[in-house]
Amino acid sequence: MYMERANTPYIVSPDSIHWLPYHVLPSGAESAVLLGNRSDEGVCVMRLKVPGNVRIMPHSHGGNRIYTVISGRFVIGFGDKFAVSMLQEFGEGGVISVPANVELFQYSKSTGYIVQVQGSGPTDTVYVNPADDPRL
Numbered sequence: 001m002y003m004e005r006a007n008t009p010y011i012v013s014p015d016s017i018h019w020l021p022y023h024v025l026p027s028g029a030e031s032a033v034l035l036g037n038r039s040d041e042g043v044c045v046m047r048l049k050v051p052g053n054v055r056i057m058p059h060s061h062g063g064n065r066i067y068t069v070i071s072g073r074f075v076i077g078f079g080d081k082f083a084v085s086m087l088q089e090f091g092e093g094g095v096i097s098v099p100a101n102v103e104l105f106q107y108s109k110s111t112g113y114i115v116q117v118q119g120s121g122p123t124d125t126v127y128v129n130p131a132d133d134p135r136l
Contacts (some may be wrong), residue, residue: 072113
């Protein structure tokens with residue numbers, strides 16, 4: 001986990017990013033915290049790496065989030081049911097702002113994707129249908 005130091009520039013190089021399994025999402029997903037801590041107050045910046053052909057079922061987050069597509073095709077929809085007709089696709093450089101408590105779902109195409117997520121902590125992920133939560 002990377003922590004900001006007061007009055008000191010903070011730099012994260014691509015080769016210093018430490019990926020770990022991210023059990024909030026389906027098997028194979030990984031996360032890397034770049035700045036802050038998901039459990040603490042304040043800004044948190046993380047990256048999510050999701051392999052191909054994964055559905056992330058409807059869920060919400062307690063805080064606002066800004067997603068920036070780093071690589072791949074990020075496919076996202078909004079609502080309490082996974083609906084292919086509601087999916088929108090964004091390529092590298094795409095930015096999506098999602099207010100707190102908005103229900104969303106995601107899909108990764110065959111190549112998967114990496115997104116950077118910026119928000120404020122503490123943060124959580126609440127699945128609409130608890131049976132969809134990989135942690136349970």
